[in-house]
Amino acid sequence: MDAQAIEPQAVDSPVTRSAIFLVATLNPESDSRDTVRALCDDLGGLVRSVGKRVPSGNLSCVIGFGAAVWEGLFGTPRPAGLHAFREFDGGKHKAIATPGDLLLHIRAEHMDLCFELAALVVKRLGQAVTVVDEVQGFRYFDMRSIIGFVDGTENPGPRDVARFTLVGDEDPAFTGGSYVLVQKYLHDMAGWEALSTAEQERVIGRTKLADIELDESTKPSNSHSALTTLEEGGQEIKILRDNMPFGRPGAGEFGTFFIGYARSPAPIEQMLENMFVGKPPGNYDRLLDFSRAVTGGLFFVPPVDFLESLGD
Template identity: 70%
Template structure:
């Protein structure tokens, strides 16, 4: 990372064994906004305080703000590409947007650390927010998702991860920041498990056991891996996924929490359009015949230094036109 780019939040940290994802709305009124802003300066200290109990467990917390949340708390100036979640698809196959002003992505190799940090954060926020979604995720065997395939194989690593996830010259005022999109998927495991392994592999585009990508002559253009491969000017554009499995077997709930970081929402939105609408239209991701998105949100993640500075920011009215869903 260039020395002139502010220190980012823990966007590029390695995938952990456990995670808690919390999405909350901010209650109306200046007191609620003030409480949330004050937390911005305290998050790093809380992570350190809880994390010192088990330093090797790599506790971290990423804080993000939606378009409405940013306007409520901070106003102008605002990140250039921040806008409400864009919905795609129709009928039963839809990427839907759901309420949420604040995202907390808490990670560690031990769930007890994630739980303790979440409790501390919620104590600080108190009645200023309403949690609208909370998911406790876990690493499923060797980084597999609930449908049994390895998740995040094409994640960028090292310097490449920084280049694809962190903002630099394209929006200098928000350098070191990132965009993050989240979706909660529920799977029809009975339907999925009724398929042969070969049929599952054609839907995903990879071998189930080895994770090797199917040959181009074999892999359907409607496969998940085909439709989520994005190119611009002849170069592949990648995102950084930190997906986690979650579920309640007693309730028949089996899911994947998708969370993708990028320096712009554009590649993630293109992936969703390809999946839910199709490339070309109608050639949609057949995984969606067995997986249903029930939440969706887009958030901006300021750099670590900006997050602390935002605690003292005097919000100015925003006139940004990108707030329209379009």
């Protein structure tokens, strides 16, 4: 099947100022499966109902499913690359797997739109699921992560985004789908702020104010940018990220919700291996000395056609 002929979910929705991330586990009751399938079929309608009220709000919602529930929910074999979140343990830092069967990635310009849709979706899911993680993310100034650096610069552009994020002919039953990996990070802000700006720039591999990539000769091999840049046969392999800051200053919580979409889990897992285990092993991502991953989940995002066929 040609990826152009079918409709993917809103994976490459325009960057928005607000987002809600919901991770839920499926409850074992026999009607849970039917409730989730019915929601999948109606999700597009719910997004239209809420989004139409503020057309400039760019409301979108992506739904993804974990490996453990795929066959039970849909009665079809799993997408080829879908498996449980792979953990990476570098000794000092660990990318952990945490429970999660469903992911909802809701984006809009305004939090009220995200909130309204999240409330409707959670109501519809009712007793079928247990929400195990819920994060409200906000855009921080000029696309800054909460640690002060511009985040998302090296995302693929409009010409390349489909090729890097959508399954093509390699898995014909799931053409137009996408893999999505999420991790919630908490930052040691006191430790981070104790670094000079020049030291922070060597951690990220880019300048802070102007967001310019450090020169190859000065960029450390353990910088975030060096370890997450992938090349295969001279070609760069990209993923699509839409990370969001979140937090509760009063509770001392400063976080980044990492979300990455790709055509296969492999490039994202390679980045995690480089970050946590190191490249070469031991040369791990210095950003992890100030950022702790507290969740980890991998999901498959089927195309809209698949979701809508569930009501038939």
